[in-house]
Amino acid sequence: MKLLNVNKLGKNQVELEIEVSKETFEEGINKAYKKNVGRMNIPGFRKGKAPRKFIEKYYGSGVFYEEAVNMTYPEAYEAALDEAKLEVVGKAEVEILDIDENGYKFKATVAVMPEVKLPKYKGLKAEKKVHAVLDSEVDAELARLQERTARMVNVTDRAAELGDTVTIDYSGSVGGEKFDGGTAEKQPLELGSGQFIPGFEEQIVGKKIDEAFDVNLTFPAEYHAPELAGKEAVFAVKLHEIKKKEMPELDDEFAKDISTEVETLEELKADIRKQLKAAKDQSAEAEAEDALVGQIIDKMEVELPDVMVESEIDNMVADFDARLKQQGLNLETYVQLIGSTMEDFRGQSKQEAEKRIKTRLALSEIAKAENIEVADEDLEKEYEKIAGQYGIELATVKSIIPAGDLIKNLAIEKAVELVKSSAEIKEVEAKETEEKPKKKTTKKAASKADKTEKAEKAEAPKEKKTTKTAAAKKEPAAKKEPAKKAPAKKQSTKKADSAE
Structure with missing residues (x-):
């Protein structure tokens, strides 16, 4: 060569x-x-x-x-x-x-890699909000624990009610003709969950075990299957089983079942309050870090290559799609639900992509300017930390995550610590207000709202920890092989289909 x-x-x-x-x-x-x-x-x-x-x-x-x-x-x-x-x-x-x-x-x-001109990065100022833990937050966590440990019990002495989970057979038809995905047997359904199309679940309320009946409804005009959108449908339904959720009593026995570290309900509440406080403190610390780093990237001089931004957007989109799939959705469905297009979705991700790239570039440049080095023992501890976190053999983690990538990440973390240690961070009390109970979603909008809520929960959060990049995130990143490009020459039958 x-x-x-x-x-x-x-x-x-x-x-x-x-x-x-x-x-x-x-x-x-x-x-x-x-x-x-x-x-x-x-x-x-x-x-x-x-x-x-x-x-x-x-x-x-x-x-x-x-x-x-x-x-x-x-x-x-x-x-x-x-x-x-x-x-x-x-x-x-x-x-x-x-x-x-x-x-x-x-x-x-x-x-x-673009050239970076750094502004002042030492002696910066930021605020760190100190959050108190509200009684309502402790109560909400107790309710979640109750929900998690609830058991389902059979109901035989009454008709179905909202909140019950029923087991049904159903067969849907439009104009007397059955349609794909409109039939299921022994299908569990929580009444009031909005899992099925509007009007379906409400018509099961009041029915009894072994009762057969018809559910008459109209598919939404914006239904995802065009051949069914706006059409009137009839579902022949048979109710097999009714179950209700039985919550455990909030008492000392409940507390001991939840944690081996406590003996009473009051001790459990205190432990919950402590954990919530730790989480809030950690979040406040991350927000202060972001504020400091934000001051640096706002004033830094750098010209980002288009390919670098597009690559970061690709990573963000792929990560978001993976989160959606964990919620039973996919990116294509999500984009439709929010009334957008893939092109617009990528465009909306551009600003965040640029921020992430600038953050990495700025912190890497600080590490270089300050001659920050990562000791062998620091690298080994990080490998051991990842291996322990995911229950993976140390040798396997080392084969998955290149040492060079991890060293860059650790150097970036050290750069953040350097910026923080030289900064003036003022603690301020955050104003806390008790949350008002959320209004219940109307049944008419339940289906779409349920899906959109799942999608929102899956949304990739903005990076609060500016110190983390791909190789040091929660899951070990796969080792990337160099891409080889040929030289350029100048020459359902899924239940949701019927009732979502």
């Missing part, structure tokens, strides 16, 4: 002109020949037995050039980057300039 030229282009782009020698290219051609000879038929030779020179004579001298280039250019490109001491972002656009049996030249255009 020979690096011929390095040309700086606009907006943090660099163009490299690279030459691959005859010897290297010849090795690539020979590998391409061995890989493909078994598929080639040459008159006078058995399939797969034709010598290379006969194949080149029959198909043309350049028959193996493209594959040979694909085999050899990545290594030449990486060597050129090392020689030019360039840190790139994104994939390179590769173009062959000239090629023959003596080798080839190619041009690689790639975005490089």
Whole structure:
């Protein structure tokens, strides 16, 4: 490999002109020949037995050039980057300039890590809000624990009521014709949950076990299946079982069942208050960090390459989609629910993507300016922490997360600590107000509201901890293999379908 030229282009782009020698290219051609000879038929030779020179004579001298280039250019490109001491972002656009049996030249255009001009980052000022724990918050957590430990009991002496969970068979039809996804057997359904389309659950209220009845309703005009939207439907329903949720009493026995560390309900409440306080303090600390780092990135000078921003948006969208899937949704459905498009959704993510990139760049630059180093023991502790957190073998974690990535993350954390330690952080009491009870969602909007709420819960939170990047997040990031791009040449039957 020979690096011929390095040309700086606009907006943090660099163009490299690279030459691959005859010897290297010849090795690539020979590998391409061995890989493909078994598929080639040459008159006078058995399939797969034709010598290379006969194949080149029959198909043309350049028959193996493209594959040979694909085999050899990545290594030449990486060597050129090392020689030019360039840190790139994104994939390179590769173009062959000239090629023959003596080798080839190619041009690689790639975005490089932008230059950063830092503002003042020491002696900054910020506020940290001190939050008290409200009695209503303790009560809400107790209610959640009650809900979590509740048991379902069979009901046989009354009709179904809102809040019950029933087991039903149903078969839906429109105009006398059954439709896909409109039939289910022994389907559990919590009445009032808004899981099925508006009007369905309400018509089960008042029915008794073994009762068969019809549910008449109209699909919403905006229903996701166009062939059913706005249509009148009839569901033949049979009720098999009614269950109700039985909550445990809030007493000392309940407290001991919840935690082995307490003996009374009052002790449990105190423990809950302590945990809520710790969470609020941690959140306040993170907000103060964000405020300090925000002052830095607001005044820093940097020009972000478009490819860098688009790559960050890709990561955010993929992460959000994964969170939605945990809630039983997907990104396509979510975008439809909020009345948007994928293009608009990506556009709305751009500002946050730029903020995340600037945060990493600023903190990395501070670490460099302050000669922050990560000791071997710090790296080992971080590996052990991740392994313990996820119950993964230490060796496995090390194979998943490259040491270089983790070192960068730890250096960024140290940079945040440096900014904080030099800052003037003033504690202020936050004004707390008891929350008012939330209004119940109307049944007419229950289905859509339920889905949208799930989607909102799945939304990726803004990074409160500015010290965390991919390799140090809650889940170990998979080791990334270098992307290889071919050189550019200038030449339901799902229940929700029926009743969501």
